[in-house]
Amino acid sequence: MARVFNFAAGPAALPEAVLRQAADEMLDWHGHGLGVMEMSHRSPAFQSIYTQAEADFRALLGVPANYRILFMQGGAIAENALIPMNLLGDRRGADYVVTGSWSAKSQKEARKYGEVHIAASGEAGGFTHVPAIETWQPSADPAYLFVCTNETIGGVEFGFDPDMAALGRPEVPLVADMSSHILSRRIDVSRYGLIFGGAQKNIGPAGLTFVIVREDLLGRAHKDCPSAFDYKLVADNHSMYNTPPTYAIYIAGLVFQWLLGEGGVAALEARNIEKAARLYAYIDGSDFYENRVAPDSRSRMNVPFFLRDEALNATFLEESTAAGLIQLKGHKSVGGMRASIYNAMPMSGVEALVDFMQDFARRKG
């Protein structure tokens, strides 16, 4: 069958070039006579893959030298616990900005380990906007302030890197879940104390977690934190305190190489702006579909939309799938539709989706 356009929220579409290279190298990586999945993580061959992947990730994001990049396991849901276990130290608690399902889940998990203060929330508006930073109210002495800079389910994205200094609280480390928009736009890493996410949306396979952490935040782990998830032990052992998910790191490395070849994050950002603009413009101009997120908070990666006549939902999904546009069903907590258009989704996929939506609206409207 021809390749479909896959709008899944994650695990999600990967660049064809990456998959082709992975298939080609499956039994024999660079003439070594074995595949990457079979390589000892301590072997020079895998070490070279690891080192290149880390360096490319660092280059793509412009990660400063005083930050460590950790490759871990468990996804963002595990990190929701591991972050307070690693960062609370002797503080009583931490601050959370709640902008949707994922940050709500993060703050709930954190309550197992300390006090949680909600510094800002988009709940009153039905989680359709990012509260302006001027309205955030941090507590007196939080261990960190947590944000989810792209809410995959609600389709709400921070259009800015929060500036804790401008808020008068430069001492508070900013922690950001960037699972679903990492590498989709330029960011100023120096604004953050820690950036983390699951790889399965915009980087590579499920089962790989990235943590980018400022060095001064290492070494604060609670004694109950499992050694395998103690950021300092992971950093000191270059993510090999336990056996890392080697094949997932290799695929991530191929994605990083692909991104560099495409012109890096700035080039992808321009493309993502264009893709999202095309889709939102069509939705906004239609009286058949709608998006309910405030324009300045709309995600470039996850575009939820509703058919004004929800009775047509099942037919829309059936026909779009038949047309090779798959995984458009919205998250069950939100309903409607959602198109996830990560880096690997080409403009042609967005055009095909808009064409289908237009045709469907014409026929059913």
Place this chain on the structure above:
Amino acid sequence: MARVFNFAAGPAALPEAVLRQAADEMLDWHGHGLGVMEMSHRSPAFQSIYTQAEADFRALLGVPANYRILFMQGGAIAENALIPMNLLGDRRGADYVVTGSWSAKSQKEARKYGEVHIAASGEAGGFTHVPAIETWQPSADPAYLFVCTNETIGGVEFGFDPDMAALGRPEVPLVADMSSHILSRRIDVSRYGLIFGGAQKNIGPAGLTFVIVREDLLGRAHKDCPSAFDYKLVADNHSMYNTPPTYAIYIAGLVFQWLLGEGGVAALEARNIEKAARLYAYIDGSDFYENRVAPDSRSRMNVPFFLRDEALNATFLEESTAAGLIQLKGHKSVGGMRASIYNAMPMSGVEALVDFMQDFARRKG
């Protein structure tokens, strides 16, 4: 280059047939128009992969109906913490049988969460044998008794499923790290409360952890256990409380299918007995090499051996690598050599190794 014989302890060699199928299906799984790495974990396609993998794993090992199979992340090193976090409940501690590096590491990590009683230890003999079960001395009321049934580094393997009932302690759940010999021999799962391991030795890619747990042991997690690693939550959500390592589960599933096609665990066990016997017999008959493990405790999977003249180690490694026999260096804590001969290593690989060893001994002896 031709495929090498890869004697790595893990990640380790995989069956060529599995790698070929994975390569073939990389861009298009069964005509669905996308690869497995790109599939939503909630999609019917991936659910079918997951369900089949779990059923095949259950069938291969004969897992009784009152046990749950969990697919997790973090490897055995993470489980060293997650096991006490999940199983201690209201008990003060647990018992450990120490037979080498891995069980020593396990009991050390457990001390973070409770009292550890060493019920038996092979330390006095330099970790060259498994203490006879009759000599084990469990404590009064342990939450569980822990064993590592195959010590990957020392090459020490339990040749039996410990019978806690015969020891007069049927109420104590037996917990076993089987990372490096799972599926290599028939086992009686009903003897165990929990069996776990990393997949990267005898199952598939690094980044996948299996936990086989008796249902009555679920629901005891400490409040500080991260939700993503709470066995009950993982079980209740069919290993999808967080996004599972989907591609690793797919590869594991292909390995399970391969094993079934080869005749299942009993057939592999017969082959493994033959492979190990060939290698140990040559070593024992040689005055150039030696293995120091007690014959009844020798591992069929990991065969450490020493050159009696250690000055030849570097030359041995150089020449064996050049001959396409790779990763024979012993673990740094032991020295010497180690040949890991998991299920995916064919008899021809063992024959090639013995031939090389003979030739090397003849030339240098």
